Amino acid sequence: MRQAGRSLPEFRALRERHSFAELVASAELTAEVTLQPVRRLGVDAAILFSDIVTPLAAIGIDVRITSGVGPVFDEPFRSERDLDRIRPLDPDTDLAPVLAAVRILKAELDVPLIGFAGAPFTVASYFVEGGPSRDYARTKALMLGEPALWHRLLERLGDLTIASLRAQVGAGAAAVQVFDSWAGTLHPDHYAAHVLPASTRVFTALADLGVPRIHFGVTTGELLGHMAAAGADVVGVDWRVPLDLAWARIGDHAVQGNLDPAVLGAPWDVVAAEADAVLAAAGGRPGHVFNLGHGVLPDTDPDVLRRLVDHVHARTT
Amino acid sequence: MRQAGRSLPEFRALRERHSFAELVASAELTAEVTLQPVRRLGVDAAILFSDIVTPLAAIGIDVRITSGVGPVFDEPFRSERDLDRIRPLDPDTDLAPVLAAVRILKAELDVPLIGFAGAPFTVASYFVEGGPSRDYARTKALMLGEPALWHRLLERLGDLTIASLRAQVGAGAAAVQVFDSWAGTLHPDHYAAHVLPASTRVFTALADLGVPRIHFGVTTGELLGHMAAAGADVVGVDWRVPLDLAWARIGDHAVQGNLDPAVLGAPWDVVAAEADAVLAAAGGRPGHVFNLGHGVLPDTDPDVLRRLVDHVHARTT
Numbered sequence: 001m002r003q004a005g006r007s008l009p010e011f012r013a014l015r016e017r018h019s020f021a022e023l024v025a026s027a028e029l030t031a032e033v034t035l036q037p038v039r040r041l042g043v044d045a046a047i048l049f050s051d052i053v054t055p056l057a058a059i060g061i062d063v064r065i066t067s068g069v070g071p072v073f074d075e076p077f078r079s080e081r082d083l084d085r086i087r088p089l090d091p092d093t094d095l096a097p098v099l100a101a102v103r104i105l106k107a108e109l110d111v112p113l114i115g116f117a118g119a120p121f122t123v124a125s126y127f128v129e130g131g132p133s134r135d136y137a138r139t140k141a142l143m144l145g146e147p148a149l150w151h152r153l154l155e156r157l158g159d160l161t162i163a164s165l166r167a168q169v170g171a172g173a174a175a176v177q178v179f180d181s182w183a184g185t186l187h188p189d190h191y192a193a194h195v196l197p198a199s200t201r202v203f204t205a206l207a208d209l210g211v212p213r214i215h216f217g218v219t220t221g222e223l224l225g226h227m228a229a230a231g232a233d234v235v236g237v238d239w240r241v242p243l244d245l246a247w248a249r250i251g252d253h254a255v256q257g258n259l260d261p262a263v264l265g266a267p268w269d270v271v272a273a274e275a276d277a278v279l280a281a282a283g284g285r286p287g288h289v290f291n292l293g294h295g296v297l298p299d300t301d302p303d304v305l306r307r308l309v310d311h312v313h314a315r316t317t
Numbered sequence: 318m319r320q321a322g323r324s325l326p327e328f329r330a331l332r333e334r335h336s337f338a339e340l341v342a343s344a345e346l347t348a349e350v351t352l353q354p355v356r357r358l359g360v361d362a363a364i365l366f367s368d369i370v371t372p373l374a375a376i377g378i379d380v381r382i383t384s385g386v387g388p389v390f391d392e393p394f395r396s397e398r399d400l401d402r403i404r405p406l407d408p409d410t411d412l413a414p415v416l417a418a419v420r421i422l423k424a425e426l427d428v429p430l431i432g433f434a435g436a437p438f439t440v441a442s443y444f445v446e447g448g449p450s451r452d453y454a455r456t457k458a459l460m461l462g463e464p465a466l467w468h469r470l471l472e473r474l475g476d477l478t479i480a481s482l483r484a485q486v487g488a489g490a491a492a493v494q495v496f497d498s499w500a501g502t503l504h505p506d507h508y509a510a511h512v513l514p515a516s517t518r519v520f521t522a523l524a525d526l527g528v529p530r531i532h533f534g535v536t537t538g539e540l541l542g543h544m545a546a547a548g549a550d551v552v553g554v555d556w557r558v559p560l561d562l563a564w565a566r567i568g569d570h571a572v573q574g575n576l577d578p579a580v581l582g583a584p585w586d587v588v589a590a591e592a593d594a595v596l597a598a599a600g601g602r603p604g605h606v607f608n609l610g611h612g613v614l615p616d617t618d619p620d621v622l623r624r625l626v627d628h629v630h631a632r633t634t
């Protein structure tokens with residue numbers, strides 16, 4: 001139920017008074033926004049409200065979240081010189097409001113809090129493109145044309161991810177989710193050569209924390225095996241891939257997913273039938289975490305979300 | 318090499334003087350724009366310059382191509398009443414400039430001309446959403462919530478596709494390509510229940526023409542088997558799916574693809590190596606049509622496209 005907030009009137013009311021940057025910069029507002037969907041929907045976990053580029057902003061790189069667009073960098077990553085702009089993250093100072101929010105949430109939540117960070121590829125894609133992209137042409141040109149520089153970039157970005165998630169767990173997060181939202185744009189051979197090493201390094205560096213590590217992306221059908229191999233305990237599956245096929249690729253890992261979020265705009269009996277189809281495809285396996293296959297769409301009726309949560313609870317308990 | 322035009326200076330020069338609608342409405346301009354990439358790139362076939370919504374515009378539905386956006390409908394498809402707006406297509410009158418362009422091209426081209434039309438799902442998605450979409454929420458709500466109306470809509474749209482492609486072949490096209498560009502947003506079970514029958518009907522109605530029928534989409538990894546079963550002779554594969562995996566899903570059909578178009582922004586030795594990897598994955602099978610996995614990106618250097626065509630010719634002849 002990622003991005004459930006944007007469908008909620010209470011979140012929209014807050015957004016009218018505060019910019020995205022203000023929400024992320026305030027521990028109290030971050031905690032409030034994280035709590036909103038839990039209160040209203042009755043989900044079994046909360047996910048920290050944050051952004052993929054938050055650690056980059058925290059170390060002083062100029063990036064702003066533009067409404068309706070996403071993160072925008074005035075000075076994108078272009079060459080080796082830009083590596084020096086990525087200094088190490090000191091979470092206690094750089095992410096002070098984020099960690100304070102985690103502590104508030106740890107005290108207030110009755111359900112586990114999932115920590116949030118971007119995977120090296122997806123963070124790099126924003127930094128290299130200068131913002132969201134449809135085709136990731138600059139990112140791929142750098143990755144394939146200057147692989148040594150690319151690997152150094154992903155290692156530095158991976159350090160930010162590791163430091164951020166270790167600190168979030170230290171402050172009370174009970175699981176971590178690594179968002180490689182756009183890795184699905186890659187051919188599996190490119191992923192294996194140019195992304196998997198950096199993501200494996202991230203998951204390995206989180207192993208001793210002893211919390212579940214979730215690895216998420218969309219259009220990742222052909223990447224699922226690699227995403228599991230990176231060290232994830234749980235692999236997110238988008239709605240395009242039937243769960244039985246996904247499991248065959250993922251092997252002995254848990255799976256999160258994968259109801260098509262667009263289905264929630266259909267009449268309720270259709271939503272219920274589609275949720276049942278996902279549960280049937282999971283076949284009652286204990287390693288299934290029911291979820292949407294991607295984030296909640298902004299026009300989704302919150303009452304349908306609540307009804308879906310209740311429906312799945314009734315079917316599975 | 319679909320959409321190669323937008324990377325060519327000679328196409329951009331024409332676009333400065335003519336709107337997209339003017340290009341499609343003029344047989345001479347359509348023919349010229351179709352010929353441009355063939356002249357410059359030396360490809361083995363031409364594809365008719367057209368748009369997915371051309372047949373809808375031809376029967377009088379108000380749709381305009383907005384630069385940088387795509388097709389926009391002021392009055393999208395909303396209910397059963399809108400079915401009556403989709404009257405049968407009379408190609409000789411409604412598509413007169415398109416068919417005149419095909420005749421010009423038949424006379425001028427040294428390579429086969431591929432006819433162009435949208436598949437029922439993708440045409441419906443534009444008409445139902447009112448334009449391009451990221452999530453196809455309205456389309457899916459209609460498809461799942463009102464399946465009987467949806468099937469009637471796809472049948473009418475399929476009639477337009479059939480009439481348009483039959484007329485294009487009658488005027489001289491030597492193959493047809495059916496673009497289901499956005500079907501990859503669907504779970505395979507939804508595709509099988511709500512799209513496959515209409516697409517099968519289209520391919521079946523083209524069988525007696527005796528020309529190769531190509532079926533194309535992106536993010537269709539899990540749909541490839543269905544797309545072959547619809548009756549295609551050739552199935553397009555996007556760059557995310559290794560060709561050997563694609564073939565295992567497609568079975569005994571030819572395959573078109575699947576170099577990542579974004580790779581063309583990398584240095585030439587990378588482009589050559591990536592093209593070689595696609596050829597190696599195809600393993601010299603006679604049923605492989607080398608192509609990009611999607612359209613040419615606008616910033617692509619035409620010289621790289623030409624060099625790629627020459628490179629593939631040198632490797633395969």
